[in-house]
């Protein structure tokens with residue numbers, strides 16, 4: 001008899017197996033825009049630093065991060081957001097997914113009096129999973145008509161039990177961002193209720209305005225460090241998802257606690273990866289290039305998908321398009337199937353929560369050539 005304990009649900013993207021086969025069968029092959037895994041080049045500075053550091057990596061790296069890495073992260077925050085952070089208030093993580101999945105457990109050990117994780121109702125699935133792995137209540141917070149957290153809809157009972165509140169701006173999968181003012185409101189709400197605000201800002205470098213021009217990114221730390229953690233990743237900013245590098249900055253007491261527990265648990269970012277991330281953080285030119293590349297792809301993809309009959313219904317940021325049928329009545333899986341029959345694989349919106357079920361998410365992480373093929377197929381009258 002099976003043990004009656006935790007049974008992991010199917011991994012969200014594994015649910016696409018059947019649609020993937022449909023797209024793969026199209027002559028010329030699949031154009032896979034279902035996953036946000038970067039394909040553009042890693043910056044040369046990072047590649048060089050990685051190679052140079054590899055030979056010297058005989059000893060264990062510091063779990064909290066090498067001083068140079070923490071300094072580079074603090075320097076980047078100050079440069080990009082105009083917010084001062086001490087290098088002592090930064091710790092390294094092995095990419096941010098492990099951090100998102102493990103944070104609630106570590107925070108619950110610190111404060112067992114609270115048992116609830118709040119997260120956006122349409123969001124990266126790992127926020128909910130982190131709560132479940134910790135044995136905590138996972139409570140989705142409804143989004144408003146701009147896909148932003150609507151804290152007014154959180155019940156007082158849930159607010160009083162809230163250990164941590166996740167916010168993700170610019171947001172996956174919707175591309176929405178409320179900017180500094182919204183992050184201040186969310187941070188203030190959390191402080192008022194004694195919850196920690198964890199702000200996942202891994203798409204900050206891909207903040208755009210409605211015209212598609214680069215816009216200033218925002219951080220929750222702009223409204224104060226008290227009870228706040230800003231979560232950052234090199235995966236998207238510097239096309240380094242395969243190396244696994246991220247960091248967290250914010251409330252000094254929380255950073256010190258988390259750095260200490262994570263040291264006991266052996267959460268260590270490999271030293272050559274830290275060296276590559278340090279070099280990448282000091283360089284903005286490659287990010288400017290990537291930002292322009294995604295802006296162009298957003299524009300081209302939006303035009304192609306709208307001409308095909310879908311409506312873009314998300315915000316202007318990130319490298320995702322958030323699409324639905326014109327009436328908003330067609331199910332996301334049905335839209336994804338129609339696209340798969342044209343060789344284009346996208347993610348049905350319910351992978352991000354039931355409130356996303358009438359949408360699909362298209363990730364612009366394919367080369368320009370493959371995207372051009374996908375758009376040509378959509379423009380053809382009959383499926384090719």
Ligand SMILES: Cc1ncc(COP(=O)(O)O)c(C=O)c1O
Pocket residue numbers: 036094095096097098100124168172200202232233234235241245246
């Ligand atoms: C919102 C969000 N947070 C965190 C992550 C994790 O990124 P990584 O673990 O590569 O830092 C992702 C990855 O897609 C994401 O979309």
